[in-house]
Amino acid sequence: MQTSSTEHQTAPTPVVHDVHTEHADHDFTYLIVFVALAALTGLELLATYVPAIKIPLLIGFAAAKAMLVVAFYMHLRWEKRILPMIFAAPVIIGILVALALQQLVMR
């Protein structure tokens, strides 16, 4: 998969082994991420005690947690660009549609 579609004349790179198979040691990162996830969960629970701003806070925390898992546990951070792009599409469309549906159906 070539990284840029503008290189018309270059052949697609025949399967390169992915970075993480080269035994980069991420153990410590994984641990940090886990701690962060747990901490964010705690913050979420705390946020419910401030009803005034809890909704943006909660959404922010959940998004951060989801992003941490996708980026580190699912290795997207270390993947070639195409995979993050593939995964971003439904997330963006999904959010927009879910919101649009609220609008359309509530009227």
Add this chain to the structure above:
Amino acid sequence: MNGRTLLRLILVSIGLLLAGLFVGATNQFMPTAASAEAQPIDALFNFMLVIATIIFLIVEGALLYSIIRFRKKPGDETDGPPIHGNTALELVWTAIPAVIVLGLSLYSFQVFADMQNDKDGTLVLHVKGQQFVWSFDYPHDPNVKLLSSSELHLPINVPIRMEIESADVMHGFWVPEFRIKQDAVPGRITEARFTPTLLGEYNVVCSELCGSGHGLMHNKVVVQSQADYDKFVTSLIEPEAQQPAPGEHNAAWGKHLILSNEYGCGGCHYLPDAGIAGQVGPTWVALADRAAGRVADEDAKTYLVNSILYPNKYVVSGYPANVMPQNFGQRMSDTDLNSIVDYLLQQTANPTANGTPAAKSP
């Protein structure tokens, strides 16, 4: 581009434009325009037709020309010229349609926005759709009771706002001559705005699939003078004395339910006594005489009750099954059911059994 080509191009363009205008101006695709909204919509439609005709002729013309001009000559095995594209041309045929559709959007928006405007002196009417009939309610003095009507009467040149609701599934309120269509959605009230401008009788047609009787779901619309309209609304007033109270086995209440179109019976059945004139289902005139013995071992009463609750098992031969709603068992209270049946049992050919048949012509 030499002069000759330019001239040809201009001539072709003028020809296309004329053809488009001709179709736009002479087409008879739309029915009579009977509302204030119909004129701008027709104008918009005709304008789109002009553009559509031109685009159509360009594409089909180029195709036909190619088919005739560029067909392979016998024995010619060569290829066409190696043209892979032409950026300028491609830009042109991207840009022109883009401009056209943006223009059409703006124009359509303009027409639509005008339709949605609040207008002074708007008359608010209420319409309820149910399988498979419309019923209409008119604004009135709160001290009197008004029956629902199965005909829509409208005063001419008065802006109307229909409040539309549905008792069961989705229906579509549509009067082709008004160019107005709005779905009736169960659980909410939707609106349609229009101003009738032409005296006459039209049809309100159901435009959203609502079950087996969908094609049968249409009621009459009458656009009339304000005076006639007022007279009509007055005729709907139910005299105080005749207003029955809901009661078990109360034939008067049953008649009231039918008169007021509560369950939509009048959409299909015919019974002048109750002011209904449907043509789809079996007539109710002298029904009591026929009810007994229709089904072996069932007296008239049982037969009528079962016909209402299980219409599909009691289809009168020659009439379509599945048209009558099958959910009266859930929708109709026992009080209402018994009262209606009692009223129906009074419908015999011999009028003495039934008091004065006060036929009310709609």
Add this chain to the structure above:
Amino acid sequence: MATTTVPAVPLTSAALHQRRQWIKYFTWSLDHKVIGIQYLVTAFTFFLIGGILAMLIRVNLLTPDSGLFIDTATYNAVFSMHGTIMIFLFVIPVFVGFGNYFVPLMIGAKDMAFPWLNAFAFWLIPPAGLLLLAGWIVGPPGAGWTAYFPLSGPVYSHADGQTLWALALHLLGISSIMGAMNFLVTVKNLRVPSMTWFRLPLFVWAMMATAIIVLLATPFLSGALTLMLFDRLAGTNIFNPATGGDPLLWPNVFWFYSHPAVYIMVLPGMGMLSEVLPVFSRKPVFGYRAIAFSSMGIAVLGFVVWGHHMFTTLAPWTRIPFMVTSMIIAVPTGIKIFGWVGTVWRGKIRFTASMMFALGFLSLFVIGGITGVILASVPVDLQAHGTYFVVAHLHFVLFGGSVFAIMAGAYYWFPKITGRFLNERLGKVHFWLTYVGFLLSFLPMHISGLYGMPRRVAVYDPKFQAINILTSFGAFILGIGQLPFFINAAVSAVSGEVAPPNPWNALGLEWTTSSPPPEHNCDGDPVAAPDPYGYGTPMAVAYLAGERNMDVLLASGGHAAPHFAEQPAGGDR
């Protein structure tokens, strides 16, 4: 230079020798070509069933009263089944079939990326079809192919057929999603290494755009059907307004799937057109990149127009954005249409049956597209929605568009698939009956629709009878017109004229192998050329003139690829 030559004639007969036994097509096979044929045959069978239902519709509408069906509910069931079968069991699978057969061949792969998944996706289709048809036994679905709530809910559709409908569509959706994953991975990873994005044939581009749509939109259908099944089977009330649910959720979710789905139903056909038109006008396709990108543009725009099916349902002001986006889709579609006209222009057109269907597509799809733009205008749609105008629009784009493209593709690729030609004369009979019958049956619908005839009615105002008789008459011609095709295909597959590997002098990769291709698709590993097509290049001219002399080729084109000479001679027809 050339070390392996592929002698044309011997290979052909050899290929015919090893014709796969018919029984193989009824078994679990992992070969993408077998699966492709399985898809095609299944889909055409459903075309027949759906078509016969259409004939029943037309017989019924000969008279304004309920006519053929005493029971109007049966009529509702007939058109619901007709629409569902044509869309979900004919058009969508038939394109998957063509894609299955030709995408690997066109990109030089030996098979699809996941052969097992491929077979599994196919084998979901026959049971789904049977489930749907079983509706006739338990009480058929009658809520239209759109199945709006509450009509399709448990209260108003007791018949179990509606549940089976949802289950069948669920299976078909899952099958589509698996197919789409397979296509995307296949094109991304399995194409010949030298084949860059802009060396892909346009059909492959179209299949990719389609697969992207399927992947993003079809799960929405699955989700909606899941909720529908909950409502019908588990006593929930998600769409039931009587208990707090919302009937508008269904049409929104359904159309969020189904509008993109109409492009699932036409983009592959457009890709096929981009293959067929250049070959028979002997000219390169006009504006390769524009056509490739417009597929993607349509795919993206298709996701933001769903509201245009609900102009009479949605709150007034929310209709406007959908109107604008719907209209904008005319732009990328126009790019394609004009590109194809540009391809034909100044060509040397050969009127094969395939080409006639392709030209038929062009002439009819334009009408359907323009009526689409007319429908996209909110005020006009207030008149046209729910009428025969919409029925006319949808048949112009689906029959005049998709089905004509399918036929063009069928005549074009039949020799590659079976090694034999379809009979051209019968093909032309097929074309003319279809074309004339089509116009007779579907043009008048525009008028009756605008004039006030609602769709989905068994009983209609007698003032429309004349137009309906004309329409039915046209439909019968159209129906009878399909007979030659089915007969042709059945007869030609066994005893048609034997086809060489490259019967049409086409220059795509799929034509470089034998007809039908060997099980491993081609000998050796293919190498992609720098341009997917190139009619009219000096090189191609020389080639087509039968000039295989390398010096001439080099002189004319500059860089002769060694494999050029290996291409089997095309039988000039």
Add this chain to the structure above:
Amino acid sequence: MAQEALHDTNLVAPVAGTIPHEAAHSAHASGVDHAAIGVDNRKTGIWLFLVSEVMFFTVLIAANMLARWRNPEPHEILNIPLTAVNTFVLLTSSFTVVRAFSALQKNNRTSFLRNLFLSMILGITFVSIQAIEYHNLSTEGLTLSANLFGSTFFALTGFHGTHVIIGIIWLTRTFIKGFNGGFSPTDTWGVELAGLYWHFVDIVWILLFVIVYLI
């Protein structure tokens, strides 16, 4: 090959043909043969699958959000402390899955199997707690058909639970294969795929916890 050097796309014949095998690019892709290239296929495949899963859950989430607009109250009976514990359980299981994966890469088989086993147990814990939660809710009157919130709540969390169960089965299969000596630092794909699926299910829960329970 000569073709690679071509620049003049317009003039060159477009023909593709067959060339001898030795001359072809070595890494030619063959569909049936996973070993040559297939790993990448499967990974792309599972990501595409997850794409469709996102869209599927979008419908269910949107329906649940709508139910909340309609009548906000019923959600008060949800047991937040219990689900918070459950959230923690699922997060931990994700952590153990990446640990397993990383251990396998370092060829630490004990750690690999132990972490995989832990993940299974955590998954089972999650489903069990969810079962308890369902039981409590139904005794309090929130059932699938009680009201709109109930319908969408159970549809949504139920489908998530189903995914967790599928994930547990997948992890178990992976574990058994690993236990029998399968996988190695050069053959990690089976573990990675199961992991990707598991993390995705975790992400869905992260969102559900906030959208359904906390907001």
